[in-house]
Amino acid sequence: MQLHLSSWPEIDGYLKKSKAILLPIGSTEQHGPNGLLGTDALCPEIIARRAGDEAGFLVGPTFNVGQAQHHMAFAGTITLRPSTMIAAMCDWAASLARHGFTRLYWLNGHGGNINTINAAFSEIYHGITFAEPGSNLPPLRCQLRNWWELPGVMDICKQLFPVGEGSHATPSEVSVTYFGYPEAIKHVEMTPKIAPLGPIFDAEDYRRRFPDGRIGSDPSQASAAAGETIVKAAVKAVIAEFERFAQS
Numbered sequence: 001m002q003l004h005l006s007s008w009p010e011i012d013g014y015l016k017k018s019k020a021i022l023l024p025i026g027s028t029e030q031h032g033p034n035g036l037l038g039t040d041a042l043c044p045e046i047i048a049r050r051a052g053d054e055a056g057f058l059v060g061p062t063f064n065v066g067q068a069q070h071h072m073a074f075a076g077t078i079t080l081r082p083s084t085m086i087a088a089m090c091d092w093a094a095s096l097a098r099h100g101f102t103r104l105y106w107l108n109g110h111g112g113n114i115n116t117i118n119a120a121f122s123e124i125y126h127g128i129t130f131a132e133p134g135s136n137l138p139p140l141r142c143q144l145r146n147w148w149e150l151p152g153v154m155d156i157c158k159q160l161f162p163v164g165e166g167s168h169a170t171p172s173e174v175s176v177t178y179f180g181y182p183e184a185i186k187h188v189e190m191t192p193k194i195a196p197l198g199p200i201f202d203a204e205d206y207r208r209r210f211p212d213g214r215i216g217s218d219p220s221q222a223s224a225a226a227g228e229t230i231v232k233a234a235v236k237a238v239i240a241e242f243e244r245f246a247q248s
């Protein structure tokens with residue numbers, strides 16, 4: 001069940017049985033020569049929508065632009081300042097809380113978002129505490145889960161891609177998007193086959209160190225079939241975790 005494909009009476013009805021919603025959150029940033037700019041938003045979205053349909057829980061719109069400053073030397077990348085992202089997440093949370101949601105499960109697709117998401121959670125909790133002393137309203141709780149850290153998922157990625165998984169524009173994440181959007185598959189020769197590893201500083205330095213955008217990876221190994229295997233495992237894991245959180 002997706003929020004933006006539902007009517008308000010349907011959401012009203014959902015709230016009578018559950019106060020929990022899953023929000024995919026990611027980034028719009030370069031993902032190497034054959035990866036989609038939307039990869040980090042699409043991966044949690046693809047997993048979340050299938051999980052929500054299978055288990056009957058609500059999936060919100062994808063928060064699809066995040067912390068991508070270090071990718072800004074590549075065309076198409078869009079980034080938010082941390083303060084903007086925190087403010088927007090607070091407003092999303094306040095809107096959902098206003099309707100009665102008390103459990104917000106954020107399924108994240110971008111490592112660079114983690115610090116800012118946790119800062120946003122702190123800002124959200126401050127807002128609640130400062131708003132109404134002694135309130136006996138049910139407390140709003142947020143949970144962050146990075147999709148690649150869902151139980152069992154990392155092991156499957158390692159089995160599928162024992163060499164050249166790397167840390168950015170990985171064959172695993174590219175495979176997930178190829179499974180979701182087979183019409184967007186791109187065949188590109190990688191030179192070198194496996195990209196260099198190294199630290200991340202600012203945007204210009206990133207492009208000097210990693211000229212085609214990849215870090216340590218060979219995403220030419222990506223396939224829709226591998227993506228299907230990863231998504232199946234992630235859907236199963238996220239359903240179990242979301243349901244525990246919803247009842248907590």
Ligand code: NI
Nearest residue numbers: 039040169173
């Ligand atoms: Ni990514």
